[in-house]
Amino acid sequence: MTVFTRRALIGGAAAGAGGLLAGCDALGQNEGFRSILFRGADWNQWTQRALMNRSALAREFRPDQMSPVFRTNGTRNPNTPGYNAHAAENFASWRVRVDGLVARPQDFTLPQLFSMPQRAQITRHDCVEGWSAIGKWQGPRLATLLDAAGLSDRARFLVFHCADLYSGGRPYYESIDLVDAFHPQTILALGLNDRRLGVGHGAPVRLRVERQLGYKHAKYVERIEAVADLSVVHGGKGGLWEDIADYEWYAGI
Template identity: 65%
Template sequence: MHKFLTRRSLITSAALGAGGLLSGCDALSRSSGFQNILASAEDANFLVQRALGDRMELASEYSVADLSPKFRANGTRDPGTPVYAESAAQGFADWQLRLTGLFAKPQSFSMSALLSMPQRTQITRHDCVEGWSAIGQWTGVPLKLLLDLAQLQDKAKFLVFHCADLLGGRPYYESIDLLDAFHPQTIMAHRLNDEAVPIENGAPLRLRVERQLGYKHAKYVTEIEAVSTLDNIGSGKGGYWEDVANYEWYAGI
């Protein structure tokens, strides 16, 4: 089982282990502005992330020979709602991915439109917080292409992924920052191991953000909302499990 650290312990670890990044900036650490950053959960996460190395580095990729015999499902296995069941019965031909919020050109993409775009295929390892891993081949549209089409506004800092499944009566959602959004391995995947993504794995569309743990890989995605803050989404912590179980917002591996 992966151990989740508190934001305070992460900040302390970064200070001690990342080349003395914080301790080497005494003047900065004494400033009132710096203290305000540490008081903000969002900005404290950013501080730690930047201390942990090059987040644009690629996650390891594997060969077909390395594929797991079965790619296990994490989280919801089937949204089970009438709307989702009806869409599944149509082979998700009516599925729409909406880009909303802080875009200059908010828009919606059908599955056929997404399939007509340039695709990326990658074989990567999925690490689940439950303690298991699986290697799968994912194909999908690089998220960067969609963001370029919709044109993010300058105020945008995060992308929120709204999903078709409910947990405990609450809509599932996750979020990432723009560094992960523009990472070359961040894709909206519609194929797993050269087949349409199964329902249990997030059909018809799921996020793959390969530098983070599995709970960040939102399934059944219906909407990508660009926002300037996470304060007004869910309970304000950036994701369903972050809200209900205090999982860390940044789950980098």
């Protein structure tokens, strides 16, 4: 598993094969090629990052191309006492904590998140279940929070701890590396299609990491933990579905 430090990212990422980018996007629409890429996380990660610029953007669409219905995926409602209490007060006391390997651990309120520079992007969500939808997401870049907290040079991954629970009371979590964390399209979404997020779509805060499949887009985000090693977090594979169903940790598309 390849990891990167914040210093290495600032120092300069390896150049991608820009001339191959259009060809890669076309191949990405071929189901046979996609199935080959999805057979192994290491191969998938190496292939995508070897063939494209690290800062390459996921395709963005026009407003008239947005899907008339954007389906929900995963948990539709955490329905825990704690979450229901937050929902009853319209998430007025919700906090997103950033801690772990940071210089300044802190809690961000929703008003603080809304006050940050917002990025709006119309992108396609690709679900591992086989469906896609195009929607407009809005929220601050994840990099804004990480810079405010002062990410340590020892940090290699970010773990997103969520409010929803799965079988056996397992908390949902996901993780990404620093390449995706500082990507310009990686945001903490507060809104979908010019409205605040609904419960089914992860209210009040959802990760959007646009070059990965839908299960990486953690919903109901309560805490973002910077870590050096994923093996010590929950089941050790970097995410709930990775732990219990052998999903690939790197789900690049």
